[in-house]
Amino acid sequence: MDLLYYHRCLFKGCVYLLFLILTIHHSASKVIEDFSPMEPQSILVVPDLHDAIHIGLFTTVGKRLVERGHNVSILSHKNLLNDDLNRNFNIISYESTTNVSSCTTDRISLTEGSNDCALVKLINIAWYWYKHSDQDAYLNECSSILGNDKLIKNLIRSQFNKVLCDVSSPCCSILARYINVTFVNFASKGALGTRHFRWYYVPNVLSVVPEFMSGFTNRMDRWQRTQNVLFYLHSVIVYDFWMFGAYDRLKHNHNILTNEKAFDIIGKADLLLLNTDLTVEFPRPYMQNVIFVGGISGRNSSKLDKDLELFLQSSGQNSVIVASIHSKFSSTKPENLQLLWKVLTSVPQKVVWVDNGDVPKMVTANENVTVIHVNKLNDVLGHDSVKVFVNHGNIDLAYMSIYHAVPSVVIPLFADEYEVAVRLEAKEIAQILHIQRLTRNALENALDQALHNATLKEQVIWWSEVQQDFHDILLPPIDRAVFWIEHVMKFSGEYLRSAAFQLNTLQYFLLDVLLFVLICVFLFIYIIRKFCLLCCCNKRTFSKDKNNKVKQQ
Structure with a gap:
């Protein structure tokens, strides 16, 4: 009887605790949704x-x-x-x-x-x-x-x-x-x-x-x-x-x-909003008017069209590869695009090609390939069958892959994309392929690593959880951006600005202080030297006078 009573109390306690957690979460969500309303601007x-x-x-x-x-x-x-x-x-x-x-x-x-x-x-x-x-x-x-x-x-x-x-x-x-x-x-x-x-x-x-x-x-x-x-x-x-x-x-x-x-x-x-956070960027010093809002592009998946859902499910155990490549990908070497297409169509996985505004003529839908509009990319990446994301290193694409915990094969085209790719590779969540040294063997090896390397999958899941933890503690990135924009419309951003803006180059780098210290050191050495020379001269004069007196005696 005591044991049954104990279990009932434990069950009631768990129910109350769950209710309390849901209430707090609902209140927090409500606060996030309705933070500090202001007059329309x-x-x-x-x-x-x-x-x-x-x-x-x-x-x-x-x-x-x-x-x-x-x-x-x-x-x-x-x-x-x-x-x-x-x-x-x-x-x-x-x-x-x-x-x-x-x-x-x-x-x-x-x-x-x-x-x-x-x-x-x-x-x-x-x-x-x-x-x-x-x-x-x-x-x-x-x-x-x-x-x-x-x-x-x-x-x-x-x-x-x-x-x-x-x-x-x-x-x-x-x-x-x-x-x-x-x-x-x-x-x-x-x-x-x-x-x-x-x-x-x-x-x-x-x-x-x-x-x-x-x-x-x-x-x-x-x-x-x-x-x-x-x-x-x-x-x-x-x-x-x-x-x-x-x-x-x-x-x-x-x-x-x-x-x-x-x-x-x-x-x-008033502010510098940065489309990054510590899931992509390396730790470094920041000022109060520099705000992290990275991850705006990553969000929960919406329901897919019936045909697209059936295509993804038809992959079975072979899974799906999603490819989102810049429309100017072939501008460096036209054969790069042909090589990428040949490799993607030769693998057993289903392929989803993302239309970024200019689908190459060679890319055609068939039994193993489908083409989707870029607006559906986030929803597709959230599907369980997607295992690899081939992209050009755009930071918004990086955040989508992290949000949905999908390992990437990155072929950067522009400089900012290369910077993102380096950071993803350093965090062991992506493979980099250099467009100037792109070969069939390198591409196939990179895809194989992304599909079967357990470390890549574990790391991207870990970083996805880190990012989600940031979002739980702070406002979601889109709301964070809007909050700070509204905040500086209410209060101005002047109080967030460093006093460094009022300093000139000499003052900011403490060159004036360095010059002052050098002058003080020089004066100190000069005075000590003069003092030593004076003491030595006096001592020499005293010794000379003493010797003269001895000789005279």
Whole structure:
């Protein structure tokens, strides 16, 4: 009887505890859903005007802001507009004078040697910026915007409360400053080396923070640290002097903000939102106005179409490989795409090819291959039958693979994709294949490793759990981004800014203190030397006088 009573009490206790947990979880979810409501504001979103891949990230944030009651407008040239943007936002469009495809080709040629030695990469990038700093596609696009008087007057008349910018180009920051609206910068491609952090005076510890395009992890030997310093100096020259110098000349040409430097303007942002977190990025120092919002692209899967569900289930024990490759994949070597397609169609697994806007002619649906729109990618990756994800290293794709715990085979094309790939490989959740050395044997081995290597699967599951733990403790990344945007609209971001913005270069690097210490040391040595010389002279004079007296006696 006592035992039965004990079990009943235990059962009731468990029921009460479960009810308490569910109540707390429901309350927490409600708090997350309804955090600090505010008056509707007018927000201008300016995505990367030459990168359609990352515009989806701004669309997601914009939709969440609209759900919160804000009036969101998107500034874009007509080449980037689509039905989704037209349906959900107020569109402010203009005619672009820049060829977007040529910009993409320039980026490919610029970063083609991602796996070459450090010296080659430094010379290639430096030579490109030296020759083209005033003809860069981003710069020309910026000139189209700043020189459009009708557009500028329209933006001023709209009286926006905040501008959300992509930090890839200083143009949006200059535009926001020109129309006298405070702004938030968004690093949609994640943390690219140290350059974004220099602009916000975040400490860059070069012994553990790899520079952009170095290909290093946060564990470097002495020679790698030496190269990393060279990469850092190269980054300072290319971006802080040549790139910003080109934008300063552009401002002068349009007679805009001539008394302010582009470097100082971009640092006036209330926040820097980073599309990364510690599941991808290496640990490093950060400032309070630098906010992690990585993982926006990863979310729970929705129900799939019946035909697609049947196709995935038909794979049986062979599982499914998902391939999402940049539309410009064949721009480096046309045979690369043919090689990838031959390997994927020769394996026993089912293949899902993702349409990123331009499906190659050779890619055709058949019994073992199906083609889906990129909007369905997240839902497909969440299916149990998907075991490998072949992609080009876009950071949003990386977060989808981590969220759904799917090992990756990464073939990076652009420099930022190579940086993401290095980090995924360092965390043992992906295999990297260099596009310049892509062979059938390398591709087949990488797929085999991703399918059968238990370590890869265990690691990606572990990192997926780490990411989920971040989301449970903090707000989900999309809500975190919206929370901070609204927060600085309420209270401004001035109190988050480091006092380093008020210091000049000598003061920031303590060169004035070093100079003062050196002067003090010099004076101390000088005084001691004089004192010693004086003592020695007096002693010598005393000895000489004493000897003279002895001789006289």
